Amino acid sequence: KNEVEQSPQNLTAQEGEFITINCSYSVGISALHWLQQHPGGGIVSLFMLSSGKKKHGRLIATINIQEKHSSLHITASHPRDSAVYICAVTQGGSEKLVFGKGTKLTVNP
Amino acid sequence: SAVISQKPSRDICQRGTSLTIQCQVDSQVTMMFWYRQQPGQSLTLIATANQGSEATYESGFVIDKFPISRPNLTFSTLTVSNMSPEDSSIYLCSVTKAGGAGGGYTFGSGTRLTVV
Numbered sequence: 001k002n003e004v005e006q007s008p009q010n011l012t013a014q015e016g017e018f019i020t021i022n023c024s025y026s027v028g029i030s031a032l033h034w035l036q037q038h039p040g041g042g043i044v045s046l047f048m049l050s051s052g053k054k055k056h057g058r059l060i061a062t063i064n065i066q067e068k069h070s071s072l073h074i075t076a077s078h079p080r081d082s083a084v085y086i087c088a089v090t091q092g093g094s095e096k097l098v099f100g101k102g103t104k105l106t107v108n109p
Numbered sequence: 110s111a112v113i114s115q116k117p118s119r120d121i122c123q124r125g126t127s128l129t130i131q132c133q134v135d136s137q138v139t140m141m142f143w144y145r146q147q148p149g150q151s152l153t154l155i156a157t158a159n160q161g162s163e164a165t166y167e168s169g170f171v172i173d174k175f176p177i178s179r180p181n182l183t184f185s186t187l188t189v190s191n192m193s194p195e196d197s198s199i200y201l202c203s204v205t206k207a208g209g210a211g212g213g214y215t216f217g218s219g220t221r222l223t224v225v
Contacts, residue, residue, distance in 0.1 A: 033214065040118075041146070041199040041219030045110075048213045086151065095140045095205055097214065099151045 002027040006087050006100035013107050019074040021103045023087030026068065033097065034061050034072050035086040043086070046072070077107045111136050111204050115217030122192055122224050129188045130220045132202035137182035139206055143175070146199040146219075155200075158185040192224045 003026040013019055023032070034046040047054050047061040049070065054061050058077075063070040074081055087100040112135040122128050132141070143164075144152040155175055156164040164177040179185040189196055202217040 035214075035216075041201070041221055043201065043203075043216035043219070045213050045215065096142075096154060096157070097152075097203075101151045 002029065002089055002091055002098045004087055004089055004098055004100040006085075006103050008103060009101065010104045011106070013077050013105070015078060015107055015109050017077050017107075019077050019081070019105065019107075021072045021085050021087075021105070023070045023072070023100055024068055025089050025098075027091060028065075028068075029089040029091045030093075031090050032063055032070050033088045033090075034070075035088060037084040037086060037102070039083075046085075074105075077105075079107045079109050081105060082107050110213060111138055111206065111215045113202060113204060113215055113217040115202055115220060117220055118218060119221040120223070122222065124193050124224055126192055127188055127190045128192065128222060129186050130200055130202075131186050132184070132204075132217050134183045134204055134215075136206075138204040139182075140204060141179060141185050142203045143177060143185075143187045144201045144203065146201065148198070152201065155187070158187075189222065192222075194224045197222055197224045 005024050007022045032049045035043050036046050037043045049063040058075045060073040084102040084104050086102045088097040114133045116131050141158040143155040146152050154167050155170045156166040158164050158177050158179040160179050160182050176188045200220045203214050205214045
């Protein structure tokens with residue numbers, strides 16, 4: 001079974017700061033997903049990665065397959081970025097997601 | 110990507126009663142999943158809803174407690190039966206069209222359930 005570890009568990013930043021959230025996993029994967037969950041409970045998919053790097057607006061996601069590690073970066077953070085960010089992976093031929101415990105980000109104005 | 114309408118968004122229920130949660134997808138999808146998120150915890154997969162056959166339940170979850178229907182490729186329901194306060198959680202459905210490696214996932218907006 002894949003173990004997905006995220007760090008930090010909680011993160012508080014000031015508006016404008018550069019944010020990094022880390023995710024590591026124990027077994028080879030087919031894809032890694034970064035998800036965003038707002039206080040209401042709904043979840044939005046931010047990125048799906050199997051290699052390299054992806055960018056969308058102020059969000060950047062990278063993955064190092066050899067090191068079994070991914071990072072989510074937020075540039076010029078804003079209070080509306082406050083949410084729980086969840087890393088999840090799929091492996092082999094399974095469509096089941098294995099989730100990390102999430103990182104709660106609070107961005108203060 | 111698919112769009113999911115999940116209802117209800119929240120409910121407060123009496124112990125011993127049942128609640129049925131619905132997810133309607135705007136397009137046909139291959140895989141549909143139901144998750145529970147207990148307070149302060151990450152998501153736990155309850156079951157995979159299979160079209161035209163019985164759902165596949167994860168360890169610790171049983172059909173009598175969480176009956177699931179999936180009559181077609183765009184709709185599914187999850188019922189939380191004989192509720193107790195320990196069932197207070199957020200319940201979410203999720204779909205993927207092409208599978209985990211080939212496609213992304215879309216999540217419903219969640220149902221926040223409080224059992225009193």
